[in-house]
Amino acid sequence: MKKLLLAITLCALGATAFAQGKDLKVAIDPTYEPFTYKVDGKPTGFDVDIANALCEQIKRKCVFVEQGWDSMIPGLMARKYDVIISSMSITEDRMKQIDFTDKYYNTPSRVVTKKAFNYTGPASLKGKKIGVLKASTQEKYALGELKTVGVDVVSYEAQDQVYLDIRAGRLDGTVADHVEVTGGFLSKPEGKDFELKGDELFIPKYFGAGAGIGLRKGQDALKNELSAAIKTIRGNGVYKKINDKYFKFDVYGK
Amino acid sequence: MNFAVLFEAQNLALFGTGILTTLTLLFASLVVGAVMALVFALLLTGPWTPLRWLVGAYTYVIRGTPLLIQVYLIYYGLGQLEWIQARWDSVWPWTHFKDPFFCALLAFALNTAGYTAEMLAGAIRETNAGEIEAAQAYGMSRFQVMLRIVLPGALRRTLPAYSNEVVMMLHATSLASAVPSLVDVTAAASSIYSQYYLPFEAYLAAAAIYLVASFCLIGLFKLGERHFLAYLAPRKH
Amino acid sequence: MNAYVSAILQGAVLTVGVSVAALLVSVVLGLLGAGAKLSGRPVWVGLATAYTTVIRGIPDLVLMLLIFYGGTIGLNNALEWMGSEATVDINPFVAGVLTLGFIYGAYMTETFRGAMLSIPKGQAEAAWAFGMGRTQTFIRITAPQMVRYALPGFTNNWLVLIKATALVSLIGLQEMTYAAKQASAATRSPFVFFLFTAGLFLVYTTVSLVALRRLNARFSLGTKRGTL
Numbered sequence: 001m002k003k004l005l006l007a008i009t010l011c012a013l014g015a016t017a018f019a020q021g022k023d024l025k026v027a028i029d030p031t032y033e034p035f036t037y038k039v040d041g042k043p044t045g046f047d048v049d050i051a052n053a054l055c056e057q058i059k060r061k062c063v064f065v066e067q068g069w070d071s072m073i074p075g076l077m078a079r080k081y082d083v084i085i086s087s088m089s090i091t092e093d094r095m096k097q098i099d100f101t102d103k104y105y106n107t108p109s110r111v112v113t114k115k116a117f118n119y120t121g122p123a124s125l126k127g128k129k130i131g132v133l134k135a136s137t138q139e140k141y142a143l144g145e146l147k148t149v150g151v152d153v154v155s156y157e158a159q160d161q162v163y164l165d166i167r168a169g170r171l172d173g174t175v176a177d178h179v180e181v182t183g184g185f186l187s188k189p190e191g192k193d194f195e196l197k198g199d200e201l202f203i204p205k206y207f208g209a210g211a212g213i214g215l216r217k218g219q220d221a222l223k224n225e226l227s228a229a230i231k232t233i234r235g236n237g238v239y240k241k242i243n244d245k246y247f248k249f250d251v252y253g254k
Numbered sequence: 255m256n257f258a259v260l261f262e263a264q265n266l267a268l269f270g271t272g273i274l275t276t277l278t279l280l281f282a283s284l285v286v287g288a289v290m291a292l293v294f295a296l297l298l299t300g301p302w303t304p305l306r307w308l309v310g311a312y313t314y315v316i317r318g319t320p321l322l323i324q325v326y327l328i329y330y331g332l333g334q335l336e337w338i339q340a341r342w343d344s345v346w347p348w349t350h351f352k353d354p355f356f357c358a359l360l361a362f363a364l365n366t367a368g369y370t371a372e373m374l375a376g377a378i379r380e381t382n383a384g385e386i387e388a389a390q391a392y393g394m395s396r397f398q399v400m401l402r403i404v405l406p407g408a409l410r411r412t413l414p415a416y417s418n419e420v421v422m423m424l425h426a427t428s429l430a431s432a433v434p435s436l437v438d439v440t441a442a443a444s445s446i447y448s449q450y451y452l453p454f455e456a457y458l459a460a461a462a463i464y465l466v467a468s469f470c471l472i473g474l475f476k477l478g479e480r481h482f483l484a485y486l487a488p489r490k491h
Numbered sequence: 492m493n494a495y496v497s498a499i500l501q502g503a504v505l506t507v508g509v510s511v512a513a514l515l516v517s518v519v520l521g522l523l524g525a526g527a528k529l530s531g532r533p534v535w536v537g538l539a540t541a542y543t544t545v546i547r548g549i550p551d552l553v554l555m556l557l558i559f560y561g562g563t564i565g566l567n568n569a570l571e572w573m574g575s576e577a578t579v580d581i582n583p584f585v586a587g588v589l590t591l592g593f594i595y596g597a598y599m600t601e602t603f604r605g606a607m608l609s610i611p612k613g614q615a616e617a618a619w620a621f622g623m624g625r626t627q628t629f630i631r632i633t634a635p636q637m638v639r640y641a642l643p644g645f646t647n648n649w650l651v652l653i654k655a656t657a658l659v660s661l662i663g664l665q666e667m668t669y670a671a672k673q674a675s676a677a678t679r680s681p682f683v684f685f686l687f688t689a690g691l692f693l694v695y696t697t698v699s700l701v702a703l704r705r706l707n708a709r710f711s712l713g714t715k716r717g718t719l
Binding site for chain 1: 495665681
Binding site: 315317318319320321322323324326327330331332333334335421424425426427428429431432440443444447453454457458460461464465468469 | 545547548549550551552553554556557560561564565650654655656657658660661668671672675679680681682685686688689692693696697
């Protein structure tokens, strides 16, 4: 009976795509310069290049699927794609739902406000509007440490929309990944009045232990394959080449 | 299916905030939109041709473009303009454009004004010619004819179509979730979905809330029709 | 700039695709629903009434999110239960078409029902007297006359459907609105891109209006219009 139902359902679903075979579907959120962004309509960036290098190692073809950040994990669990290679930090909360490979980079987060602003810690931001990316580790930090001292935390669907509103003057600052905010905002003309404030935020409770590749639970074979591939490209210089294309220092971190 | 999560205190509070925001947005935009619609409808059926064209072009654009794009244009688009950025910290009307709630309200109000204006203008045009002639025979001025004869009839005739528009507006407020920091019912459901990964439960709850609200609104309008359009009802004796 | 404009234009093609496909689905559902409501059999009438009432009481966006996120997970769970390793991915295009078609099928049901009720009953009776079956009656007698009555409501629903395709961008389909949003955030100039997209929508609705007006004129040939 079940087999018959299965046969009918599979026939009826002929119009939809099946996720099997040699292609590896990789989810990216291309609004996160310089890790994942678009140039001339094509996805590019550190994450994308690393993904392509890893796919070459494990001999599968990378097919990139765009996805909004706040439904990255639900999309993975709904099997829309196989892995997430989009600067997703490895945190305990996320590990309850999905699995991660070893990290492929680790950079801290920082608070960013106007140069003229005197930042002395979370409490000094009281009453100010800080923008963060929905469902990100920075949002968790902001809700945990900043909202509790009276900061107005506003969540956005994409990090570049945060920059849009900072530029418009609706926000006083943001909490973002150090490298991302430098490449995506501070190095551009609109970011000239802003700078990184305070210390590097490495708090594991919020920020986890670096960015890894997200996969569904129970896929240990793929997980080990990818972790091994990361080790390989670290060792044979491919990682360094990609790293130097975007950054002046080694983002692999501690 | 894990519906129990929805009934935890903080999630109920989230939905509560959502309902409050939705209803506030709905009624505020309807009131502002209705006032604008009345003015626009009078201009659409008035004697001044350039104004007729202007308002006609306005309703054409409003009815020809999606509400989502209108919301984005007002929230993000206007925020980009240097002219507005220079003024919205200090000069009075422009200070409101910083506020997401105001931007959403403006977009919804302009939208409903466009649709309602056309409805009302159509109803005004359908006024029985004999009624207007009789009023003029009585010596009423144009303003008096409008106020005493045309408008009461036109407003009554618009009621069924307007009830549709109000329900459409209720549904349109779900687009407020596209504006950051506005928490309406849809945004509350989305937030629960991304926290607990329960899409069915969260969105079913939102759908149920909207369904109940729609029924209440339709019921209210049926009562209104019974009162205001009583003269159209079938004979009872 | 140019890459973004071409992305939006490519999205425009998708918009047209989604709206036309959804229109076809909604017309089919509308005819089925109207037939069900007019059949007189309580089961069908009840089902069709429940369909139109519930769908018209829930916002398009919520339904879309429900079907897209909930539907995929539900389907995959069902497949797992049946013992298959396959995973199904309802891509946003199919999800958008099915959802929009489903929603506007409810509105089309009401439009077609009103149109069918406007045709004098004597026509159908005469057809049966001639010995025509139900399908023949429908194709030869009911449908051609129904088109004329249904056109205003149909035009209205079509225009609303075109605008509702903008909502499909919120479930990730890379049509015009999605492309415009990405372009505007990346280049920090939302006004230009959203205005451009609004213009494209306006072109689309204008062309539709003109075409449907021509259709209306063609189907109204031979009818007398009362002059006041």
